[in-house]
Amino acid sequence: MYHKNLLNQQVGILGGGQLGKMLAIEAANWHLPVHILDQNDDFPAVPYAPFFRAGDFKNYDDVYHFGKSIDILTIEIEQINIDALFDLEKEGIKVYPKPSTVKVIQDKGLQKLFYQERQIPTAPFQLFENAKKIQNAFTNNQIKIPFVQKSRKDGYDGKGVVVVSREKDFTNLLDCPSIIEEKIDIKKEISIIVARSVSGELVHYEPVEQHFNQEANLVSYLICPADIDHRHYMEMNKIASLIATEIDLVGLLAIEFFIDANNDIYVNEVAPRPHNSGHHTQNSCETSQFEQHLRAILDIPLGSTRQHSIGAMVNIIGEPGYAGKTIYQGLESILSMEGVHLHLYGKTETRPYRKMGHVNISGANRLKVLENIEKIKSTLKVIS
């Protein structure tokens, strides 16, 4: 089962953003040669990976030729050229997550149909070709406000999500293939990360409670373990295992859930790669999500997900109103705090709501961790 020359395998990552960077750093502990494909060598992962190739992960030829030069191909973003992945898989390159998994997940419409076909609870939805058809459906009483529109492809960090609460919000509609979902009265947003290896071994991390910046629809901070009741804990873990198995996962899967005001559970979406909601594992768990992803795709035994302290994370986000050369305010004071770990992505340009880094907080006392979250949020700012 185990590869004889584990450390000689060439691992390729499509995407050189912060997730690629953190994967490359973990790979370096094992001296595993990592190759990155992205547009240019300004991307965060490039200084941390021994091999870099300039190219577009959405372009067939770029992905195909990159894939041919390595042994195991993985991703840090799901919006990649899927045809190239299928062809590489046919030609014997190990592609994890599998192309069939990525194909479903990279299209929010196919994802929703996947849940519907398996009776996995998810917000009721309809698929639309363009903004005009949504407007017509509203005029004909086929959809009601409030609703949430999501672009089927290319959305991330709240970009590609539009909340329509009043008729005047229709001017914000995205004019592209999209889904319209019922707006859920969300009480809590929970995420569970699971890992599944090539051999089918499956492990779960503890549920994470995510708190959002409402303007940006983007995670502001999270805390793990989440404060949820036993029924929700059991139900969400069961759904997470079911999705991982049904989607034939190899690698990591982050499953985002909503708990609504009636205490019902909905699956929001999933991501087949390291995820923002798993960053706390770097400083609060035996095995970080990044190491776990590598273990899963290399088919070595998965690491323990045991949590040795309460874990929290605050996203470092570009302050609204600032765009340009990045300036961090308040770094010294947060670095002097106990249990606080800084992770910067090295993005030289800031923009409103751009993810620039994160701060992990670990500790034994939940109230103290919550207090530190507030302190970091009010101290650390990214301006230009």
Ligand SMILES: Nc1ncnc2c1ncn2[C@@H]1O[C@H](COP(=O)(O)OP(=O)(O)O)[C@@H](O)[C@H]1O
């Ligand atoms: N149906 C919904 N009802 C209410 N809020 C929603 C709904 N769908 C998404 N949201 C809010 O928008 C956020 C981003 O949506 P999501 O589909 O997860 O897109 P992204 O790809 O940007 O993460 C969610 O985490 C949630 O806060």
Ligand SMILES: [Mg+2]
């Ligand atoms: Mg999401």
